[in-house]
Amino acid sequence: MSLKDELDIVIPTIRNLDFLEMWRPFFQHYHLIIVQDGDPSKIIKVPEGFDYELYNRNDINRILGAKASCISFKDSACRCFGYMMSKKKYIYTIDDDCFVAKDPSGKDINALEQHIKNLLSPSTPHFFNTLYDPYCEGADFVRGYPFSLREGVPTAISHGLWLNIPDYDAPTQLVKPAERNTRYVNAVMTIPKGTLFPMCGMNLGFNRELIGPAMYFGLMGDGQPIGRYDDMWAGWCCKVICDHLGYGVKTGLPYIWHSKASNPFVNLKKEYKGIFWQEEIIPFFQASKLPKDCTTVEQCYIELSKQVREKLSSVDPYFEKLADAMVTWIEAWREVNSTK
Numbered sequence: 485m486s487l488k489d490e491l492d493i494v495i496p497t498i499r500n501l502d503f504l505e506m507w508r509p510f511f512q513h514y515h516l517i518i519v520q521d522g523d524p525s526k527i528i529k530v531p532e533g534f535d536y537e538l539y540n541r542n543d544i545n546r547i548l549g550a551k552a553s554c555i556s557f558k559d560s561a562c563r564c565f566g567y568m569m570s571k572k573k574y575i576y577t578i579d580d581d582c583f584v585a586k587d588p589s590g591k592d593i594n595a596l597e598q599h600i601k602n603l604l605s606p607s608t609p610h611f612f613n614t615l616y617d618p619y620c621e622g623a624d625f626v627r628g629y630p631f632s633l634r635e636g637v638p639t640a641i642s643h644g645l646w647l648n649i650p651d652y653d654a655p656t657q658l659v660k661p662a663e664r665n666t667r668y669v670n671a672v673m674t675i676p677k678g679t680l681f682p683m684c685g686m687n688l689g690f691n692r693e694l695i696g697p698a699m700y701f702g703l704m705g706d707g708q709p710i711g712r713y714d715d716m717w718a719g720w721c722c723k724v725i726c727d728h729l730g731y732g733v734k735t736g737l738p739y740i741w742h743s744k745a746s747n748p749f750v751n752l753k754k755e756y757k758g759i760f761w762q763e764e765i766i767p768f769f770q771a772s773k774l775p776k777d778c779t780t781v782e783q784c785y786i787e788l789s790k791q792v793r794e795k796l797s798s799v800d801p802y803f804e805k806l807a808d809a810m811v812t813w814i815e816a817w818r819e820v821n822s823t824k
Contacts, residue, residue: 487600488513491574494566498522500529503580508533510584510594514576517566522558539565547820554812559705561714563685564813568820573693574603578740579686585647585741588668598738599642599689602672606636607732609677617672617734640695640731641722644687646742651684653712653759654752657745672736677727680769683719687740690722694731697781698722700813702806709802710761711754717806720769725784728774757800764799768792782814789814 493511495501496519504511508531516536520528524540544565545552555565560579567575576596585593605619611633618625618634625634650665675681690699698721701714726733772791778784793807 487574488515490572491576491596491600492517492566492570492572493596494519494563494570494575494577495580496521496560496563496566496577497528497580498526499580501531501580502529503583504531504534506584507578509592510596514596515572517570519562519566521560521562537569539569548816551812551816551819554700554703554809554816556701556704556708556714557706559708559711559714560685561701561704564699564701564714564718567692567696567699568817570692573691574600574689575692575696575699576689577685578688579742581743582646582686583741583743585739587670587739593738593740595644595687595738595740596689599644602642602734602737603639603689603691605639607639607674607734608633608636609674609727609732610637612674612676616736617674620672637730637732638691638694639734640691640726641683641733642689643681643683643719643733643735644689644738644740645736646684646687647739649742649745651682651686651742654748654755655759657748657751661745661748668739670737672734675723675733675735680720680723680766681733681735683715683722685715685718686742687738688715695722695726695781697814697817698725698785700785700810703802703809709800710758712751713755713758713762716758716762720765721785721788724769724772724774724788725781728778728784729781761799765796768795782818785814786811 492515494517498521516534518536518538520538520540524542530536544555556562563577576599587593611630613629614626615623617623648664699718702717704711704714723733774784774787778787789807789810792803796803
């Protein structure tokens with residue numbers, strides 16, 4: 485199953501992309517969008533034979549002008565610039581420390597193919613199927629599943645998982661430094677409507693046409709009081725909007741092999757505020773209601789930005805800045821995408 489004319493692979497990086505060699509059999513036919521973070525004068529080497537475009541900070545400033553302020557610097561949140569520049573229907577994004585995993589039989593896992601399967605089949609957010617994804621080979625809807633809900637809804641997001649280094653926060657990393665994920669669970673499930681989830685951006689597929697404008701990874705990193713919440717923020721916004729517009733989010737397969745743990749002390753510094761802010765952010769998203777006249781992702785996102793400004797600014801002035809950036813992001817998205 486290939487969508488080579490309909491899918492871009494977006495990779496944020498600060499280093500040479502040798503990791504692509506391992507992915508060559510799976511990625512070679514696809515177009516890559518590389519977003520270089522950090523020092524723009526550094527030359528990033530990409531292995532031969534890949535079709536790619538590369539953007540560094542100078543390019544982001546040149547293309548977006550004053551609106552470049554909404555794109556994070558010195559944080560992998562900069563990847564969302566690649567989503568904006570893409571002209572394709574689907575996006576797969578992966579980190580440069582993620583390698584090809586093997587399934588229990590020892591076969592290399594084609595992560596991209598599984599994401600495409602997830603995205604091209606419906607989701608079932610309104611009623612949980614106990615055999616997980618009923619559209620997978622060898623599964624179906626179980627007895628007692630309403631026939632009126634078996635068509636499902638369009639899938640907007642496919643959230644993949646990781647073998648080896650799990651995606652833990654700093655406190656968990658500190659107390660379990662040697663923990664590795666060796667558990668391969670052969671399952672894909674739809675996250676129920678009304679349920680939030682922690683979205684990790686290192687092995688993620690989504691339908692850009694359905695949910696693209698909500699995939700903003702926030703203001704993180706350099707000059708900001710928080711990091712490592714970029715994908716979480718995007719996930720919470722996207723889930724609220726998917727629930728409102730009637731789209732689905734799947735999690736589970738495919739697995740990638742996450743090769744190296746980031747430094748837990750550095751992570752703690754980045755996450756410190758987020759760890760207690762999230763205790764107020766999550767109830768905010770759980771209580772968020774979008775009006776019926778919000779019928780597009782962009783309208784929903786602008787409405788969400790107003791609610792962020794109104795309800796979260798009391799938590800910290802940062803959220804006022806973030807609400808502004810959410811609006812700037814939508815303006816930039818419209819600008820870039822209207823000229824394509």
